[in-house]
Amino acid sequence: MLWLALSLNAAMFVVEVTVGLLVGSTAVLADGLDMLSDATVYAIALAAIGRSARFKVNSARLSGVLLLALGIALLWEVARRLQVGVAPEGLWMMAVSLPALAVNVIVLRLLSHQRNGEVHLRAAWIFTRADVVANVAVIFSGLAVMLTGLRYFDLFVGAAIGVYVIREALEILKDARSERNSPA
Template sequence: MVAPGPMKSVFAVPRMDCPSEERMIRMALDGVVGISDLRFDLGARTVTVAHAGDPAPLLAKLESLGLGARLSRTEKADPVDLAVPVDDATEARTLRVLLAINAAMFIVELVAGWLAQSSGLIADSLDMLADATVYGLSLWAVGKAAAAKVRAAHVSGMFQGVLAVGVLADVFRRVVAGSAPEAPAMVGISLIALAANVSCLVLISRHRHGGAHMRASWIFSTNDVLANFGVIVAGALVAWTGSRIPDLVVGAAVGLLVLAGAVRILRLR
């Protein structure tokens, strides 16, 4: 029998390996009475919940997502495990800056990718747009009811799905019609995008120990930096081999990643 009072439960979630699953879990647990904090560890694939009362309702919510969740352990929570007051104004300002940077880089990368015939750049630009949408919906959902936040997540999922299909269609078109990606443009624009994403990472790192939504934003920025490195490597391989295949592979990989995340978000109830 679990003792009453503040508790800390650790849930193993074997299929939680990217920010999309973290966002699904946040939305599933949003509005559950008694939760004071959520901590995610994507590497260990665990979710730690500081809460009051029985962990069974939490487990039921997580099981409904189909990610293989199970309860690892429950123990009395230390005061340090409980959430600290959040400076909503500061977080909102940070999210607005992240939204502006991602929206600007979406336009820059999309235009450059089209002119340079690079599927990798176009895919990364749409990933920027997807991130900007997430940040915008996060701002809109602040203070809203749980049902409104779920609707916001579904809108984000549908939007990301459309973007992913667009990326994959463009890759297919370039496979059939041919393309001649310009390696210097791929690398040059990706270096600019990398600088923008590193700036986002520095900004969001100040909040990486805050609420779950801010920790997720930090993970998004980290993944964007890794995606930029992927496009840079693809550009270097295009220049070295003279083949367009590395560019097409990177474009398809980014498209499939966004599509998988969209499907998981749309499963959220």
């Protein structure tokens, strides 16, 4: 299950980052980078299978730190594009976000029974849940950009994904901290 999630997210990372850069969409780029972080989290979760509880907590903590760094980087990119960006192609934003949404819904279903499992698997589920929300937001942003020609919808969604990613990172770090402090 985690291998499939890793493969799907790695493929969508390549697609979304490429399209995001080509069409100038902060929201699509943000979602693509989030796919990379997910693939990394799934790889970390795979490495934690069969390992000690301490290793799993440290894996979840690493996932949270990576996600926090990604969220901060996304907000930085939004600020940069606010200064120098142009309106992206709304149709392309939607076209790449629909398959990304499908991938994330499939992965979320695969991971759904893990959302109350061990800490490193809960972190993977939280990552994927955030992706579904982000994909829907990018689709609506693409529609708004297409209808109005205003880049601010793209920037707003890119910033919202950044803030949401930071919130999810803090949730994972809190979960890892409480797991580390709980009696074994």
